[in-house]
Amino acid sequence: MSGADIILRVLAEQGVDTLFGYSGGAILPTYDAVFRFNEACASHPERQIRFIVPANEQAAGFMAAGYARASGKVGVFMVTSGPGATNAVTPIADCNGDSIPVVLICGQVPRAAIGSDAFQEAPVFNIMSACAKQVFLVTDATKLEQTLRSAFEIARTGRPGPVVVDVPKDIQNWMGVYQGKGTLQFRGYSDRLRMVAKGSDLGEDKRARFFDLLRQSERPLLYVGGGVIAAGAAAELRAFSERYRIPVVTTLMGLGAIPAKHELSLGMLGMHGAACANYAVEDCDFLIAVGSRFDDRVAGGRPDAFAAGARYVAHIDIDEAEINKVKRTHWSHVGDAKHALRSLMEHGAGVQSPAGWLERVVELKQRHGMNYDRRSPLIQPQFVVEKLSEITQGRAIISTGVGQHQMWTAQFFEFVEPRSFLTSGSMGTMGFGLPAAIGAQLARPDALVIDIDGDGSIRMNAGELETASTYGVPVKVLLLNNRGDGMIRQWQRLFYEGRTFVSDKSLHQKDFVMAARADGFRFACRVEAISELEDKLKSFVKFEGPAFLEVMIDENADVFPMVGPGQSYSEMITGPFIPSRRTPEAGHQDAVRLNAADMF
Structure with missing residues (x-):
């Protein structure tokens, strides 16, 4: 069959039911293969692949990202060469930043024309390499099938992310044999996955060390990010929090990991996080980061001032590169959040946060909870x-x-x-x-x-x-x-x-x-x-x-709380409707004194 038909076979094999994309000359053979694939499946409509055409390629990428974020499956979009591919850079970079599994299939000019400044040629491999988890330029037609299958595997495993497959037009038209199996071999990546899988169950000594730190702490706090959602670990997080009575703050990407109304939930932390959540970070003495990366929206420009009162910091993350990258840890584990939390719960029993800490958390929520101008005649x-x-x-x-x-x-x-x-x-x-x-x-x-x-x-x-x-x-x-x-x-x-x-x-x-x-x-x-x-x-x-x-809405409504550039959580501006730990006058003066900075 043709290379284009092989692409469709692999997509069907991977369970793809929806494609997003915009047409163009260099991808037309594969678009035609979609039509012929669906025509062949006419008697079995459940096997057909739905194709959604947006207004532009950037939107196709965001649709694939929305599909992946909502379902946990790999989102797929297809675009043509040149401007089609360059319009897809932003959604690829977006998915890379948020660890979202998508596969982008780009049409490319024929192999013989690559490097000749052909019509609608763009150096996709060079451009995308800086902002994707992995990029492939298919130059050997016999490896097309294995490359596509590998793209899906890489997108969904480890720390999820976007994978780009650039397919020259002559390879889409090439005739070859569909094997129905096989992937490319990446020794380094495969070894890392095996190491993470092997270490998913924490050893007895490591678990004992974690609970030793927990016993020594009086004010433990879970700092939860999007990695918990990516790992499907929301149930384990909730069970862990409830068993050890540890309050939870979440990042923007971690919202939904624990119900907002849960008694142990303090809401979102960070630059525009809830005041009660940020004050809890200030007060905690043991910060337990799970699937979160201490990014600048959370730690600001001063990581040393973030959770400055914490005697101990623990960090669980699927990506070893995130450990000690921003904040030094006293205990860490590289692995899947779901398995890590389960493994810890198999060991620890009878360790719970002191009642006084939980009472303080309740007080923080009551005194410094979210609020706004509820008396304004304008729509807030x-x-x-x-x-x-x-x-x-x-x-x-x-x-x-x-x-x-x-x-x-x-x-x-x-x-x-x-x-x-x-x-x-x-x-x-x-x-x-x-x-x-x-x-x-x-x-x-x-x-x-x-x-x-x-x-x-x-x-x-x-x-x-x-x-x-x-x-x-x-x-x-x-x-x-x-x-x-x-x-x-x-x-x-x-x-x-x-x-x-x-x-x-x-x-x-x-x-x-x-x-x-x-x-x-x-x-x-x-x-x-x-x-x-x-x-x-x-x-x-x-x-x-x-x-x-x-x-x-009210054109003058602002977002508060707000941690300004170079500020710590203790200097947070809470605005006129949320009580601050400082006097309102001091908060106002600080807001006026702050200078413009590069950090937005």
């Missing part, structure tokens, strides 16, 4: 998210763009389950929310999927509104419109003496509701009065097809 974005959480009971898959709306969602939506919060964490990519929601909805058709977006972010990929209506994908788009790039404006007010250069969008003329209607949304409306909000939200959620709801 926090109230919108809070009300949506109440209506859905926290049981929805939520995607976001990037900016203030992303943080308000993380702070006020009470997530119940893992894989229910999809956001661009490491890269912070605007335009992520809508295509990711479409991918998630296709992965989990029975789920309620809502994109909570901002007017700045949604502009980046607004063309995907038409994609949702074209394919009848019943995503819900909730637009929080503050007529500007709100997070930029907030920083400009705090650090640039209020000069809102480029961030004020009040002069822009786009009518989002009319745009949604033009793109086929039968439910598309705007809310401008707080009295209308609840009823409109309920109708929006209940609508059976794609739905669009624009809410005109």
Whole structure:
């Protein structure tokens, strides 16, 4: 069969049921193979591979990422050479930053033309190598099948990530034999996987050392990241937390690992984390990091000041490179979070946090919990998210763009389950929310999927509104419109003496509701009065097809708490509605004194 047909055979073998992509000359042989594959499966429609065509290749990548994030399976997208491939760089980098398993299949100019500056030629291997887990340029047609199979294996194993396969057009047209088995051999990678698997059950001495540290501590705290969700370890985390009575703080990527209303959950920590969570980090004496990497949104520019009071730090991570990279540890384990937590629980019994620490945690939540201006006549974005959480009971898959709306969602939506919060964490990519929601909805058709977006972010990929209506994908788009790039404006007010250069969008003329209607949304409306909000939200959620709801929010609403550049958690700005451990006057003065910095 042709190389293109071999690609389809491997995709089917790997359980791929949905492809995302945009056409072009260098990938046409494989696109035609998709058509012929589905035609051959006409009598068995369940075997067919659905193909979704977005408005551009970047959105195809975000759809594949949303599919992977919501399902835990590998997302797949296919693009053509040149601009098709370069448009895919951002989603590949995004998936790499957040450890999301996707496979990108790129068309490439024929092998004989590579290096000749042929039409739509781009050095995909060189470009993608800097931002993908692995990149393959297929130059030996007989290894195409093994390369594709290896791509899936690499994407999903170890620390998950994006894999790129660049396939020249003449290899897609090449005729060869489909073997039905075989992968490429990577000694170093395979050895690392075997070492991690071998060490998944902690030795008795190592387990004993961990519980020795736990017995010595009076204020232990679990610091949980996206690695727990990637490992499918939410149940083990909850069991571990409950057995040893250890409170939990989560990163942005870790939201959903433990229910927001759980008695031991303090919410999100970090730059815009809950004050109670950040103060708990300040107070703890034993920090236990599980599937988290001490990134700058959490540890800031001063890792030494992060959890400065912790006598001991433990770290469990699948990636050895993360151990001691930012914060020095006293106990560490390289392995899968699920197996590590299970192994620890098999050893330790009867060790629990002191009652006084748990009482302090309750007090922190009561005194320094999330809050906002509840008396304003203007619609507060926090109230919108809070009300949506109440209506859905926290049981929805939520995607976001990037900016203030992303943080308000993380702070006020009470997530119940893992894989229910999809956001661009490491890269912070605007335009992520809508295509990711479409991918998630296709992965989990029975789920309620809502994109909570901002007017700045949604502009980046607004063309995907038409994609949702074209394919009848019943995503819900909730637009929080503050007529500007709100997070930029907030920083400009705090650090640039209020000069809102480029961030004020009040002069822009786009009518989002009319745009949604033009793109086929039968439910598309705007809310401008707080009295209308609840009823409109309920109708929006209940609508059976794609739905669009624009809410005109307070343009001056800010995201608090906030840990500014170079600050520690003890210097956190809590804003006017969340009590600080410092006097309000000191907090205000610090906010004014802070200088602009490179760290956003």
